Amino acid sequence: MRRASWVSLLALASLAVVGAVPATAAAPGELDGLEYVSLGDSYSAGFGLTPYSSASPFAGDPNGCYQADANYPHNVASALKLDLTDQTCSGAISANLGYPSGASFPIPVSSDPLPELPAGDQLQVTLSGMTAPELQIAGLSADTDIVTLAIGGNDLGFADIATACIREDVDSGSVPLYLYYEVGADVTNCADYFGNDTTYLGADLFTRLSGDVEPRIQSTFDAVKQLAPNAQVFVVGYPQIAPANATDACFSSMDNDNAVPFSGTDIEFINTVEGALDATLQSQAEAHGFHFVSSWASSANNTLCSDDPWIWGLTAYVNLDSSTCESGYLPEADAYVCVKLGALHPNEQGVANLTALTTTAVQSAFHVTASVDEAAPGDAVDVTGSGFHPGETVRLELRLGGVTLQLGTAVADASGDFSSTVTIPASAAAGSHTVHGVGLESGRSFSDTLSVVRTAALAATGPADATAAVLLGFGLLGLGAAAFLAARMGRRTKS
Numbered sequence: 001m002r003r004a005s006w007v008s009l010l011a012l013a014s015l016a017v018v019g020a021v022p023a024t025a026a027a028p029g030e031l032d033g034l035e036y037v038s039l040g041d042s043y044s045a046g047f048g049l050t051p052y053s054s055a056s057p058f059a060g061d062p063n064g065c066y067q068a069d070a071n072y073p074h075n076v077a078s079a080l081k082l083d084l085t086d087q088t089c090s091g092a093i094s095a096n097l098g099y100p101s102g103a104s105f106p107i108p109v110s111s112d113p114l115p116e117l118p119a120g121d122q123l124q125v126t127l128s129g130m131t132a133p134e135l136q137i138a139g140l141s142a143d144t145d146i147v148t149l150a151i152g153g154n155d156l157g158f159a160d161i162a163t164a165c166i167r168e169d170v171d172s173g174s175v176p177l178y179l180y181y182e183v184g185a186d187v188t189n190c191a192d193y194f195g196n197d198t199t200y201l202g203a204d205l206f207t208r209l210s211g212d213v214e215p216r217i218q219s220t221f222d223a224v225k226q227l228a229p230n231a232q233v234f235v236v237g238y239p240q241i242a243p244a245n246a247t248d249a250c251f252s253s254m255d256n257d258n259a260v261p262f263s264g265t266d267i268e269f270i271n272t273v274e275g276a277l278d279a280t281l282q283s284q285a286e287a288h289g290f291h292f293v294s295s296w297a298s299s300a301n302n303t304l305c306s307d308d309p310w311i312w313g314l315t316a317y318v319n320l321d322s323s324t325c326e327s328g329y330l331p332e333a334d335a336y337v338c339v340k341l342g343a344l345h346p347n348e349q350g351v352a353n354l355t356a357l358t359t360t361a362v363q364s365a366f367h368v369t370a371s372v373d374e375a376a377p378g379d380a381v382d383v384t385g386s387g388f389h390p391g392e393t394v395r396l397e398l399r400l401g402g403v404t405l406q407l408g409t410a411v412a413d414a415s416g417d418f419s420s421t422v423t424i425p426a427s428a429a430a431g432s433h434t435v436h437g438v439g440l441e442s443g444r445s446f447s448d449t450l451s452v453v454r455t456a457a458l459a460a461t462g463p464a465d466a467t468a469a470v471l472l473g474f475g476l477l478g479l480g481a482a483a484f485l486a487a488r489m490g491r492r493t494k495s
Contacts, residue, residue, distance in 0.1 A: 025363035026387070029081075030446050034145035036082040037228070038073035039097050039136045042090035043238060044150050046071025046351060048312060048342015050328075055086055057132060064130035065089035066341065070348075072236075073148060075355040080362060082146060087136040089124055093117065093154045094216040096124035098135035100226060103219045108212040109202035112183050113164055114157040117212060128332055137220075140227035145444075146362060147224060147233040148293075152277050155213040156205060161273065162344055165190040165266045166314075170248040176266070191269035205273050214280050221288045230389045230442065232365045232416065235285035235292050236358055237278045239299035239350055241311050242267040244275075250305035258313030260304045267305065289415050293361045298353055310350030315340035368437035368446040376453050377426045384419045385437040385446060388412040392441040396422055398450070400433045407435070430454045 038044060046068030051061075053074065058064035067088055068074070077084035089096065098121045110116050124132040140147065153159075164178045179185040179193050185200065187193045197204030224233060243250075246267035252259045262270070278296055285292040302310035316339040317329075325331060325338035346354065366387030375381050388394055389412060396407040405428060410420035418437070434447040 024367050024369050025360075026366040026446050027448075031363070031366060032081040034080075034082050034444075035085070035143055036073075036077055036146040036148075037085045037139045037144050037231075038088050039139070039147065039149040039224070040088045040151055040236070041092040041154055042066065042088075042345060043153065043354075044071060044073060044148070044236065045088040045090045046074075047090040047345045048340075049348070049351065053086065055084075057087060057089065057134075058126065058130050060128075062128070064126035064128045064132075065091075066127065070351065072351055072354040072358055075351070076148070076359050076362060079355070079359050085139045087139045089126060089132065089136070091127050091154060092124055092136065092151065094151050094213075094220040095120065095122040096132065096136060097121075097149070097151055097220045098137035098223050099216075099219040100223045103222075105212070105215060105219075108208060110157075110208075111200050111203035113160040113178065114203065114208070115154075115160060117155060117216065127330065137223050137227055140224065140231075142228070142230055144228040144231045147228055147231045148236055148358060149220075149224065149233070150236045150238065150281075151220060152213055152217050152281060153238060155216055156209060156273070156277055158274075158277075159344075161190070161194060161205070162262075162270070164193070165263075165270070166254070166261045167251075167263060168253065168261075170251045170263050174263075189263050189265040189269070191265055194273070195269065206276060209273075209276055209280060213277075214284070217280065217284050218287075221284055221290065225288055225290075230416075232362070232387055233285075233288070233290040234358060234361055234365075235281055235290050236354065237281055237292065237294045237296060238274060239295040239310065239346060239353065240271065240303050241274060241344055242270040243300070243303045243305050244268065244271045246271075246305055252313070254314060254316055256313075257315045258309075259315065260313050271303075291361055291365055293357050295354055295357055298357065299350065302349070302353075304344075308349070310346055310353060312340075312342045312345055312347050314343045366444070366446055368435060368448050370435045370448045370450045372450070374451045374453055375424050376455065377424050377428050379424050380421050381424060381435075381450070382419065382421050383407075383410075383435055383437070383448075384417070385410070385412075386415070386417040387446065388416045388418065388437070388439040388444055389442040390414045390416055392439050394418055395438045395440060396420060397436045397438065398425065398428060398433050398452075399436055399447075400429060400431050400452075403429070410437070412439070424452060428452045 047066045049068035049070050051069050052063050053067045053069045056063035056065050056067040073086050095118045104120050107119055165176050167174050167176050176190045185193050193200055194203050194205045197207050247264040254261050282292045304311050319338050322334050322336050325335050329338035329340050368385040371382035392412050394410045398405040405425045407422040410418040412418045433450050433452050435450050436447045438445045
C-alpha cells in the first residue's frame with residue numbers, strides 16, 4: 001500500500017482535538033429527573049477514555065463519536081440524577097451542532113493545513129467514516145431543562161495547528177516539519193506562520209477566529225436559545241493545554257510516550273490562541289444569557305509541561321508492516337504510523353476537573369434562597385430564586401411538616417430568575433421551616449431552610465390570652481382614673 005507520511009497521519013489522528021455543594025444551590029434531590037442535553041466536540045465526548053458509551057448517537061465499540069461513558073456530561077448526569085441525552089461527538093464543528101434555519105456564512109480563505117468551513121450547517125462525518133443521523137441540536141426542545149456545550153476548537157483548526165507545530169528537535173536550524181515539507185513555509189516556529197496574514201493569506205488564526213469562527217459560534221448559540229428556550233445553558237470553556245510561560249525544556253520527541261514535540265515559542269503561541277478562543281466563548285455565552293464555566297485557571301498548573309498533566313501528550317508508533325493499527329490507536333485502518341486516542345485531550349484527572357466545575361455550576365443555577373437564616377412572624381424576608389422558566393409565575397410557600405403557608409407569588413425574568421420580599425405569617429409556628437419556590441408552568445421546585453422563632457409575648461398569644469390582655473388593659477385604665485380623681489380631691493381639700 002501507499003505509505004503516507006507520519007506527519008499527515010498525525011493530522012488524521014488529531015482531528016478530534018480541538019466538589020463541594022455551593023452555598024446557594026439546589027438541595028439534594030431537587031434536580032432529579034431534569035432533562036439534560038449535552039452538545040459539543042471531543043473535549044465533551046471524552047475522546048481517549050474507555051469504555052465507550054452505548055448511548056452515543058452511533059452504535060458500536062468504539063462508537064463513531066468516541067463518546068465515553070466517563071465523559072463529564074455522563075458524570076454530571078450521574079451525580080445530579082439528570083436524564084441525559086448526550087449528543088457530543090469527537091471532531092464536531094459548529095456546523096455539526098447546527099444553526100438557525102437559513103443561516104449562511106462566507107466560506108473563509110484557509111491556508112493549508114487549516115480546514116475549510118462549510119457555509120451552513122452540515123451533518124457530521126466521524127473519524128470512523130460514519131455520517132451522523134442528525135444535527136446535534138435536534139436533541140433540544142422546550143422541555144429541555146439543562147444544556148452543556150463546548151465548540152469552536154475544530155472550527156479554528158486546533159488539531160491541524162498542533163500537527164503543523166510538530167518538530168523533531170529544538171536544535172538550531174530545526175523547523176516545524178509539516179509546514180516545511182508539506183506546505184513549503186520556511187519558518188522557524190509555527191507561530192510565524194499562523195500569526196502572519198500578510199505573508200500567508202488565510203493562515204492568521206486571530207483573523208480566522210474573529211471573522212469566521214466567532215460568527216458561527218454565535219449562530220450555534222442562537223439556535224440553542226431558540227430550540228431550548230426554557231433551559232439553563234452552560235458553555236464549558238476549554239482547559240489549558242499548554243502553559244503561558246514555556247521554554248524549549250518542555251520539548252520531548254515523538255520517540256517518547258505522551259510526547260510534547262513543540263518548541264517553547266510554539267507552546268506559548270498555542271496557549272495564546274486557546275486563550276483567545278476561550279475568551280470568545282465567554283463573550284458569546286454572556287451575550288446570550290448563558291452561564292460560562294471556565295476551566296482556564298483551574299487547569300493552569302496541570303498543562304502538558306507540568307509534573308502532573310491533566311492533558312495527554314502525543315503517543316505514536318511506526319507500524320513497519322503497515323497493518324491495521326492496534327486497538328486504541330488511529331487510524332482504524334492500515335497505516336504506517338499509528339497514534340494513540342486522546343492525544344492533546346483531557347485525561348481522567350482533566351475530565352474530573354471539568355466534571356466538578358460543571359456540576360457546581362449546574363447546582364448553583366437552580367435554587368431558592370432566603371436572605372436570612374432566622375425570622376419571626378411579621379418579619380420581612382427577601383427571597384431570590386433561579387432556574388425557572390422565563391416569565392413563569394413562581395408560588396412561594398413556607399412549609400413545616402404537613403403545614404404549608406402561602407407567602408405570595410413572583411414572576412421569573414427572561415433568565416428564569418426572580419426576587420421578592422415576603423412577610424412571615426403570624427400563624428407560623430416556631431421551628432425549622434423550608435421556603436419553597438414552585439414554578440407553576442415548569443413544575444420545578446427549589447427550597448431553602450428558614451428557622452421561625454417566636455418571642456415570649458408572641459408564643460403566649462392566643463384567644464384566651466388576648467381576652468386576658470384586654471381585661472388587664474381595662475383594669476390598668478381604671479386604676480389610672482381612680483388615681484387621677486384622688487389627686488384632684490386632695491387638691492380641693494387643701495384649698
